Amino acid sequence: MASSSSNLISLKTSDGTVFKVERALAKTMKTVQAIIEEADANIYMIPIHNVFSHHMDMIIDYYKLSVAGKSKEFSVEKLDNDELKDFLLAVHYLNMEDLFEVLTQAVADRLEKKSVGYVRKYFGIENDFTPEEYAAIRKKNDWAFKGDDIEPEEDEEKQEE
Amino acid sequence: MFSERLGAEESRCQEDFHGLSVSKRLVRSVSQKLRKKNNNRSLGEEEDEDDDDVNGVSLKCLTLYGRGGGCKVGADTGDEVGDSSNRRRSSSGEEGKGYKPVCGPQDTAVVDCFSYGVRDRFWRRHQRKNSEIDELMTTNNKMHIFLPDDILEMCLVRLPLTSLMNARLVCKKWRSLTTTPRFLQMRREGLYQNPWLFLFGAVKDGFCSGEIHALDVSQNQWHRIDAGFLRGRFLFSVASVQDDIFIVGGCSSLTNFGKVDRSSFKTHRGVLSFSPLTKSWRKIPSMKYARSIPILGVFEVSLDFPSYQSRQDKRFPRSRIGGVSDVYEDPHKLSMRRHCRSTINETEASTLPSRKAHKFLKQISDLSSSKNSRRFLLVAVGGLGSWDEPLDSGEIYDSVSNKWTDIPRLPFDFGIACSGVVCGKMFYVYSETDKLAAYDIERGFWIAIQATPIPPRVHEYYPKLVSSNGRLFMLSVSWCEGDGQIGRRNKAVRKLWELDLLYLTWTEVSVHPDAPMDWNAVFVADKNLIFGVEMFKIFGQVLDFFTVCDVTDMSNWNHISRNHVTHELDGSSCVTKSVAVLHL
Numbered sequence A: 001m002a003s004s005s006s007n008l009i010s011l012k013t014s015d016g017t018v019f020k021v022e023r024a025l026a027k028t029m030k031t032v033q034a035i036i037e038e039a040d041a042n043i044y045m046i047p048i049h050n051v052f053s054h055h056m057d058m059i060i061d062y063y064k065l066s067v068a069g070k071s072k073e074f075s076v077e078k079l080d081n082d083e084l085k086d087f088l089l090a091v092h093y094l095n096m097e098d099l100f101e102v103l104t105q106a107v108a109d110r111l112e113k114k115s116v117g118y119v120r121k122y123f124g125i126e127n128d129f130t131p132e133e134y135a136a137i138r139k140k141n142d143w144a145f146k147g148d149d150i151e152p153e154e155d156e157e158k159q160e161e
Numbered sequence B: 001m002f003s004e005r006l007g008a009e010e011s012r013c014q015e016d017f018h019g020l021s022v023s024k025r026l027v028r029s030v031s032q033k034l035r036k037k038n039n040n041r042s043l044g045e046e047e048d049e050d051d052d053d054v055n056g057v058s059l060k061c062l063t064l065y066g067r068g069g070g071c072k073v074g075a076d077t078g079d080e081v082g083d084s085s086n087r088r089r090s091s092s093g094e095e096g097k098g099y100k101p102v103c104g105p106q107d108t109a110v111v112d113c114f115s116y117g118v119r120d121r122f123w124r125r126h127q128r129k130n131s132e133i134d135e136l137m138t139t140n141n142k143m144h145i146f147l148p149d150d151i152l153e154m155c156l157v158r159l160p161l162t163s164l165m166n167a168r169l170v171c172k173k174w175r176s177l178t179t180t181p182r183f184l185q186m187r188r189e190g191l192y193q194n195p196w197l198f199l200f201g202a203v204k205d206g207f208c209s210g211e212i213h214a215l216d217v218s219q220n221q222w223h224r225i226d227a228g229f230l231r232g233r234f235l236f237s238v239a240s241v242q243d244d245i246f247i248v249g250g251c252s253s254l255t256n257f258g259k260v261d262r263s264s265f266k267t268h269r270g271v272l273s274f275s276p277l278t279k280s281w282r283k284i285p286s287m288k289y290a291r292s293i294p295i296l297g298v299f300e301v302s303l304d305f306p307s308y309q310s311r312q313d314k315r316f317p318r319s320r321i322g323g324v325s326d327v328y329e330d331p332h333k334l335s336m337r338r339h340c341r342s343t344i345n346e347t348e349a350s351t352l353p354s355r356k357a358h359k360f361l362k363q364i365s366d367l368s369s370s371k372n373s374r375r376f377l378l379v380a381v382g383g384l385g386s387w388d389e390p391l392d393s394g395e396i397y398d399s400v401s402n403k404w405t406d407i408p409r410l411p412f413d414f415g416i417a418c419s420g421v422v423c424g425k426m427f428y429v430y431s432e433t434d435k436l437a438a439y440d441i442e443r444g445f446w447i448a449i450q451a452t453p454i455p456p457r458v459h460e461y462y463p464k465l466v467s468s469n470g471r472l473f474m475l476s477v478s479w480c481e482g483d484g485q486i487g488r489r490n491k492a493v494r495k496l497w498e499l500d501l502l503y504l505t506w507t508e509v510s511v512h513p514d515a516p517m518d519w520n521a522v523f524v525a526d527k528n529l530i531f532g533v534e535m536f537k538i539f540g541q542v543l544d545f546f547t548v549c550d551v552t553d554m555s556n557w558n559h560i561s562r563n564h565v566t567h568e569l570d571g572s573s574c575v576t577k578s579v580a581v582l583h584l
Helices: A023-028 A030-038 A053-067 A081-094 A097-111 A116-123 A131-141 B002-006 B012-019 B024-035 B059-068 B085-094 B107-113 B119-139 B149-156 B161-167 B172-177 B181-189 B309-313 B331-346 B351-372
Strands: A008-013 A018-022 A045-048 B195-200 B211-216 B221-226 B237-241 B244-248 B251-253 B265-267 B271-275 B280-284 B295-301 B375-381 B394-398 B403-407 B417-423 B426-431 B436-440 B445-449 B464-468 B471-479 B492-500 B505-511 B522-526 B529-538 B541-550 B557-562 B578-583
Touching: A008 A023, A008 A030, A008 A053, A018 A023, A018 A053, A023 A030, A023 A053, A023 A097, A030 A045, A030 A081, A053 A081, A053 A097, A081 A097, A081 B149, A097 A116, A097 B149, A097 B161, A116 B161, B149 B172, B149 B181, B195 B529, B237 B295, B237 B375, B237 B578, B244 B295, B244 B375, B295 B417, B295 B426, B375 B417, B375 B426, B417 B471, B426 B464, B464 B522, B464 B529, B522 B578, B529 B578
Parallel strands: A008 A045, B417 B464
Antiparallel strands: A008 A018, B195 B211, B195 B578, B211 B221, B237 B244, B244 B271, B251 B265, B271 B280, B295 B375, B375 B394, B394 B403, B417 B426, B426 B436, B436 B445, B464 B471, B471 B492, B492 B505, B522 B529, B529 B541, B541 B557
């Protein structure tokens, strides 16, 4: 076990900032836990790549709220879409289950009820469907349009019995 | 490490990256130079200092490499982007002019990077490419952060159905990601699904249009599905089976196709399966008897449940059905019987046929595992026959054998079945004369249940059984005050009762908030929710009321939708309506 003398673990973010966090918080980061456990000797400082100080700030905020039982109050609304994705990647790297779930749900919430075009833009994806393919899938999925008839699976034909 | 950032999303830059073979050491050395910032950003962009320190490599710098065919150490320089023919032409012109350094101000930096001798070529190429790159970088002002597939999946799995359908239109990769069985299983298990109510039997202008109205409960949004294959069919029953809805029996007019015609009609044996997710339907083998409004029940069983085919030859002693039995005297014996069931099964005489059945099932299960490996049994009892006569026969469909098999008739003094539901391993059926019977799916016989007290009820309103979370409930309309006495103000009210399955007693649980105007109200359950659908015609108008109750929080019935559907429908829809609920 590292730093057995104190209850604080030092984490160094990619931008060189050192955060001293409670052991309990470090425990929620499975990646960090693994590093601690693998090391035979005491570790002074654990470097966490892909994580920046602004990520750590939010992680500490979340931790504080969840300890106080107010994890529902944690909000990522102020982050724009790319910042949210970025944060999600950092949390994924650190392997923090609860916060990861919160963030994936936040991404899903932002995509909910949005148009296909918005979602493409959000993820920077190009449409690789041909217009015919697109129309075919759309027709199959979309119930809202009047007049779309339900098709028999394979070659079923309707017969009166 | 930076590969994590890039993920697997398509992008032109990405393709270029793969084409490059840049050694890590080299990249790191370049990034170190980058950190000594210059103000001479030829790309003309604002950048944070922080960005450059990402993993020692700036993504934007790499982009440049990719586009400009940059640092191709040891790689064939003939395959860079753009026409190489210009290379030589521009070299003479550009040489000697002040180059704008692309990365790092110092010549030494450039030397380090291009120590393999491609320096000149790079600069020339850069000059030509400069404007192009400028354009690229300003249109994609910010480099998109790409999520790797596994993270993407974890986000998409949380989407409600309608948004998920949209996600499938985004691109081919997303379509395949969100339609794999594994993804769908993850969605099911992660409890990201929501209830959807499907209302059948809509009659418009006297015509059975075959329209299905679907309510997405979580979004409170209605959808309409045109189901042409249901046109002209009425008084069928529906049951939800996994992700599909089974449409069983029903009638259609012989003379006026499509009309709700009770004078000249034909009763069907046919069964159809409708899948809302794929918006398709298929035929299921027909029942043995034609039935309209049969009482349906669905059992989900394991694959090694004994096949119903083998039971056809067994005879069931009449004495077990109906009449006086031990059960009447001592309800505890019923539960005792259940306890003994497990031991009895082991010593059951029918070892040989069931062994065969097991083998048979194993083969079938291999075949069916690709399509829908969850096995189910669909029971259909009662209903009205071809001459509108009430039926007491029953039959059961096994998804594995894909056949209907007879089951014993309802107990002989049972009366006309008016409602039924599966709860645990029993199919409970209630009759118009307030008898309750249960069909034991494993043992294959009916048990008459004497449950007390019988909830007093208004005669015309037949109770509806519903089951949720392994509990059995009944909705029954009774008089509230005055008990029907003449002269006193009487109020009819619909109450929710629960049957204690051990002691067989009915207890009142809650009162439905709406006045019971619809004698043909439909109640269906999904997980811990009970949905009520009422439609009735009043003052020339057809109204509909959708309510829901959470069995874990009994006192509350909530209205979820009012008068959204029925303003277009005929009054006869109140009679022909049926509802199924799916978890999608």
